[in-house]
Amino acid sequence: MKSCLTLLTFLVHILFVVGQEKPTPPEGMVFVPAGEFIMGSVYGDPDEGPQQIASTKAFFIDKYEVSNTEFAKFDPTFKFPPEKKNNAAIVTWSKADAYAKWAGKRLPTEKEWEKAARGIDGRVFPWGDTYDNTYVVWDQKETRGTSIAKPASPYGCYDMAGSVWEWTSDWYKPYPGNTVPMEQYGETYKVMRGGSNFNNHSFIRTSQRYYVLPEKIHVYPVGIRCVKDID
Amino acid sequence: MFKYCLLPLVSVFTFINHGLLAQKVNEFPKKTDPLYKKVEMFDRLMLGNHWNEGAIMQHVIFPPAGLEQPIVGSQADCLDPTSEMLAAYSHKYAITGDPKDRKIANDIFEAILKLEKVTGVEGLVARSFNRTNEPLWHEEVFWYHEWHQSSSMPGYRWLGDLSADKFTSIFYGVGTFWELCADAEYKDKAAGLLDRFIGRVVDNNFKLTDLDGKMTLWGNFCPNLPHQELNSLEMLAALKVTHHITGKERYNAAYHMLIDRYHYDDHQINSKILFPKEWRNVGDDYHAARSLYMIIRLEDDPNLLNKYRMNLNRHWYDWKDIEFTWESNIWFLMVYKVLTGEDIFTEEKKQGIKDMWGFERNTKEFKIPQKDGSFKMVRSEEERTAAAMIRNYWFGRYYGIIDEKW
Numbered sequence: 096m097k098s099c100l101t102l103l104t105f106l107v108h109i110l111f112v113v114g115q116e117k118p119t120p121p122e123g124m125v126f127v128p129a130g131e132f133i134m135g136s137v138y139g140d141p142d143e144g145p146q147q148i149a150s151t152k153a154f155f156i157d158k159y160e161v162s163n164t165e166f167a168k169f170d171p172t173f174k175f176p177p178e179k180k181n182n183a184a185i186v187t188w189s190k191a192d193a194y195a196k197w198a199g200k201r202l203p204t205e206k207e208w209e210k211a212a213r214g215i216d217g218r219v220f221p222w223g224d225t226y227d228n229t230y231v232v233w234d235q236k237e238t239r240g241t242s243i244a245k246p247a248s249p250y251g252c253y254d255m256a257g258s259v260w261e262w263t264s265d266w267y268k269p270y271p272g273n274t275v276p277m278e279q280y281g282e283t284y285k286v287m288r289g290g291s292n293f294n295n296h297s298f299i300r301t302s303q304r305y306y307v308l309p310e311k312i313h314v315y316p317v318g319i320r321c322v323k324d325i326d
Numbered sequence: 327m328f329k330y331c332l333l334p335l336v337s338v339f340t341f342i343n344h345g346l347l348a349q350k351v352n353e354f355p356k357k358t359d360p361l362y363k364k365v366e367m368f369d370r371l372m373l374g375n376h377w378n379e380g381a382i383m384q385h386v387i388f389p390p391a392g393l394e395q396p397i398v399g400s401q402a403d404c405l406d407p408t409s410e411m412l413a414a415y416s417h418k419y420a421i422t423g424d425p426k427d428r429k430i431a432n433d434i435f436e437a438i439l440k441l442e443k444v445t446g447v448e449g450l451v452a453r454s455f456n457r458t459n460e461p462l463w464h465e466e467v468f469w470y471h472e473w474h475q476s477s478s479m480p481g482y483r484w485l486g487d488l489s490a491d492k493f494t495s496i497f498y499g500v501g502t503f504w505e506l507c508a509d510a511e512y513k514d515k516a517a518g519l520l521d522r523f524i525g526r527v528v529d530n531n532f533k534l535t536d537l538d539g540k541m542t543l544w545g546n547f548c549p550n551l552p553h554q555e556l557n558s559l560e561m562l563a564a565l566k567v568t569h570h571i572t573g574k575e576r577y578n579a580a581y582h583m584l585i586d587r588y589h590y591d592d593h594q595i596n597s598k599i600l601f602p603k604e605w606r607n608v609g610d611d612y613h614a615a616r617s618l619y620m621i622i623r624l625e626d627d628p629n630l631l632n633k634y635r636m637n638l639n640r641h642w643y644d645w646k647d648i649e650f651t652w653e654s655n656i657w658f659l660m661v662y663k664v665l666t667g668e669d670i671f672t673e674e675k676k677q678g679i680k681d682m683w684g685f686e687r688n689t690k691e692f693k694i695p696q697k698d699g700s701f702k703m704v705r706s707e708e709e710r711t712a713a714a715m716i717r718n719y720w721f722g723r724y725y726g727i728i729d730e731k732w
Contacts, residue, residue, distance in 0.1 A: 138550050140540045219552075226552035228599070277538055295490075295546035296553050314469050
């Protein structure tokens with residue numbers, strides 16, 4: 096099933112991409128082409144299913160998570176230790192949303208986030224299907240992009256697995272066709288993606304969804320990666 | 327006006343302990359006291375002040391910020407001191423044969439049963455519980471925030487999202503209780519609990535799942551999902567203990583499936599991350615030590631034993647130079663000695679054991695949320711746990727590492 100989906104999306108993607116012009120991304124961003132991709136999983140949590148062919152328009156997305164220094168330009172009252180100037184900023188959803196708007200960008204939808212992280216082929220991690228400790232930055236304690244092996248996602252993003260969780264613009268709702276009863280579904284929780292290896296390794300899978308109250312992140316390290324529409 | 331349940335200040339607070347009305351225990355040992363006296367006095371403090379219907383609180387905040395009942399404090403890790411006290415009293419009973427010690431162990435074990443009962447789901451065990459009908463202020467303040475009102479035990483609230491380390495606390499504590507202390511009736515109860523608890527994890531493809539069916543934040547032992555090497559060790563140890571205690575073949579089959587098909591025996595060897603050095607995590611070593619202590623004593627296949635020994639050796643690389651900065655460090659070395667027979671206790675390390683200490687009682691200001699969204703600062707005394715120290719003592723006594731005159 097997975098291989099058929101992969102082949103189908105790959106062919107459609109090739110035809111589609113050939114016809115697209117690749118615009119130059121703004122500084123610090125990468126280009127994600129329009130088209131279909133495999134979203135969700137058949138092996139993860141009940142809320143990841145059913146696996147589906149989803150599609151997005153073309154968009155730009157930040158190469159790295161927003162750093163403390165970058166966030167402090169938006170909010171001068173934001174405090175952080177000097178040695179963590181290049182670490183990912185950890186903020187609530189409303190602050191993340193406000194930052195994105197201030198920067199002329201927005202928070203990604205779940206679809207956009209997942210496509211940027213895994214490309215079109217349904218891979219488990221941004222770099223492929225095999226986990227390795229050296230592929231991720233260790234917790235949120237390290238500078239962005241400093242994993243030992245430094246693998247990028249198919250479109251050139253770093254730290255989409257591990258480092259800090261990343262906010263999406265979406266409420267935690269079931270995918271079309273998902274009939275699993277989850278009391279958290281609705282417009283109470285926002286979805287965060289990308290995991291932190293403060294938690295178990297499975298949470299840094301590209302299809303993993305997790306819900307969190309937008310203004311009460313407590314100990315969840317959640318950060319920002321913005322997207323920008325292409326005119 | 328407090329947003330949450332907060333009783334009036336009382337000068338002497340009382341609570342139910344072993345069915346008796348007891349007063350707050352205030353007597354602390356002196357640092358210069360002999361080890362046995364320090365253990366005896368910290369034991370009284372733990373049973374007196376930390377006893378939450380048999381479960382042992384990791385942290386207690388006294389009134390006025392705290393309550394007489396239920397006890398208030400951080401509760402995410404309560405299964406650690408609970409299992410440590412269960413193991414402590416199991417080792418103690420094995421030495422003393424005193425029915426009073428066995429009764430205390432039985433009561434602590436009953437609290438673990440209650441941690442299952444309160445969830446209303448067979449095999450789903452809570453991190454902690456409190457007898458209350460309404461949310462308490464600390465639920466919102468301390469990590470972490472998966473509190474539920476119990477439908478199976480009206481008047482109780484419980485904390486969910488169990489993790490791999492609490493999973494380890496359960497099979498280590500209950501396994502030790504079964505081995506050293508439980509009578510026939512309690513052996514059956516212990517086997518039943520592990521059968522339901524581990525059975526539920528096996529049935530969910532080796533995942534700890536919460537009420538909502540999602541895998542918990544630290545509940546991943548699944549062969550189809552990437553997980554830490556330490557989790558492979560913990561799952562093998564849990565299956566080994568559960569097979570030993572229940573005699574059910576399904577746990578032996580699951581153990582060998584994870585080894586033969588998914589190579590957990592090889593995966594677990596690297597439970598200890600040694601390099602880069604800053605990735606070393608002494609907290610994880612505690613879970614590895616408990617798992618290795620259980621599995622190595624139960625395994626008789628020389629090939630598997632060799633692999634578990636390789637895991638232990640990787641830990642020893644770090645432990646050999648470890649400073650006795652907290653009680654679990656001391657226990658690592660005791661476990662190493664018990665499993666290998668090597669005489670590793672120098673005079674300096676013996677002195678480290680004699681110097682073991684429980685906790686200080688501190689006074690602190692707590693930021694308590696109010697109904698109007700503001701906070702009120704309330705000054706109160708608080709205590710941490712001495713359960714690991716007490717477990718170390720009786721473990722050391724049981725294995726002849728600690729002299730009763732120390």
